[in-house]
Amino acid sequence: MNYQNDLAFARQQDEQDPLKDFRSRFLIPKHNGEDVVYLCGNSLGLQPASAQQYLADQLDTWKNLAVEGWFQGDDPWLDYHKSIAGSIARIVGAQENEVAVMNSLTVNLHLLMVSFYKPDNKRFKIIMEGGAFPSDQYAMESQVKFHGLDPKDAIIEIFPREGEVTLRTEDIIQTIDQHKNELALVLFGGINYYTGQFFDLKAITDAAHAAGAYAGFDLAHAAGNVPVQLHNWGADFACWCSYKYMNSGPGGISGIFVHEKHFTGKELNRFAGWWGYRRDKQFLMAPGFDPEIGAAGWQVSTSPILLLALFKASMAIFDDADGLDTLREKSVRLTGYLEFLIREINQEQGEEVYRIITPADPATRGCQLSVVCKRNARGIFNYLAQNGVIGDWREPDVIRLSPVPLYNTFEDVYKTAGLIADALKAV
The missing domain is CATH 3.40.640.10 (Type I PLP-dependent aspartate aminotransferase-like (Major domain))
Structure with a gap:
């Protein structure tokens, strides 16, 4: 897939997503009145909106x-x-x-x-x-x-x-x-x-x-x-x-x-x-x-x-959602987009500031990317959290980010990558 580092591209992918309506079937936490970018489904999935009724x-x-x-x-x-x-x-x-x-x-x-x-x-x-x-x-x-x-x-x-x-x-x-x-x-x-x-x-x-x-x-x-x-x-x-x-x-x-x-x-x-x-x-x-x-x-x-x-x-x-085939297809594209954007940041920095240790081959990974932060790792993780991105921290310097196809979007991923880039200057 030919990815683009562009908000319009991300929104276009979301508009064409056959699973786009499933996001509304989950309850998404808020940060400053807006939906958080929740990339921690590898630790705890979001609550289905129907759970209380069940x-x-x-x-x-x-x-x-x-x-x-x-x-x-x-x-x-x-x-x-x-x-x-x-x-x-x-x-x-x-x-x-x-x-x-x-x-x-x-x-x-x-x-x-x-x-x-x-x-x-x-x-x-x-x-x-x-x-x-x-x-x-x-x-x-x-x-x-x-x-x-x-x-x-x-x-x-x-x-x-x-x-x-x-x-x-x-x-x-x-x-x-x-x-x-x-x-x-x-x-x-x-x-x-x-x-x-x-x-x-x-x-x-x-x-x-x-x-x-x-x-x-x-x-x-x-x-x-x-x-x-x-x-x-x-x-x-x-x-x-x-x-x-x-x-x-x-x-x-x-x-x-x-x-x-x-x-x-x-x-x-x-x-x-x-x-x-x-x-x-x-x-x-x-x-x-x-x-x-x-x-x-x-x-x-x-x-x-x-x-x-x-x-x-x-x-x-x-x-x-009719099984995992459609979910898997979106997962591969969504995780691939996050990988692409992180590599773009490294290219702009002229060095591998963020090292992805998860395999690059989509067949040998799920929707999680584990990212080693070479500069002020904990500060970067905290910066993401302070700006409404919920990921997962692993000592000593790894941030795990998991875009889940049922409720995450390409715009979620684009916003996260922007904050990952901004964090290099902010912390």
Whole structure:
């Protein structure tokens, strides 16, 4: 696409945007009476304008029906979680029975590792990305220790080559092959939270399976952001949060994927609860756990209806946007425009004042750009915030900016770039 550093160009792109009307379906915070430029969907998505009504509907059901709300009303609570499963399945490239909406991200990661990390004397190692989000690191460490192993021996972190910021797929594959005789699990993020790199999940899955190991993914920064095909790629399991790109609210409910090939696997351990019991006999209250077929059989606790209602409000918007294809097409153009404008600033400065560490290839990133500021980084971040641009700060000198296609505009991006340029003089 031939970008132009011009407000008229940005406005023309917004006018031609097939998703332009979706912005009005979100509540945008204000700064000095004007909409902020919100580029922090990688941390917390905006509130759908319909969220309050979805929540109020379930509060009314609770008020009017009390416990009978589980079985009566327009959306009986007993199967309320199922009403979101189809939307989620389309977003993560799964069959509907391969996903379940439940718990929070790291809780789900632990529950899935009960099933898919089963170390023995021969196979006990886990391969993961170096610099993964701390929750993943802590989860791996605690799981390894739970099995009586030393994390220094059992966990292999893959870091970029010296002088590089992102990982090469060939290095990931080579490391998997190098440890294939001792490998139990490969656990990667879909997108690295710090650099914004989108990993080749199919290649990682294929390599893990060739090594005789399971492949699982934390899709916290990928679900709702980039297209994934968990079923077709053959991933064994995955989990994600929903409060970033899927706008379910702070601490919103999470979800899991378990490939159908594992539905009848008697060799898999799991921590069981009544909510995961087979639905047709659930109320017989019989002893002995007999799981529901599908990812639902990994559920443990009763669905939190109010959290599900908030999530359902956002899923309705995704459904109306007709999947991720149109969103992805705009995301590539929108993020590309931000990249173009930042490179224009560097060109005007005669040096790389702002270094983008996110991969340049759109196929290996989502909508996030991580930008290293070489001059007064914190001051520049504060200047953006003082002028109505909400991004995300990461020590020591990185600003993460994420133009989300559902509610961000080309004019948002143009305004942000102007402020990034102005900040060099102002701070």
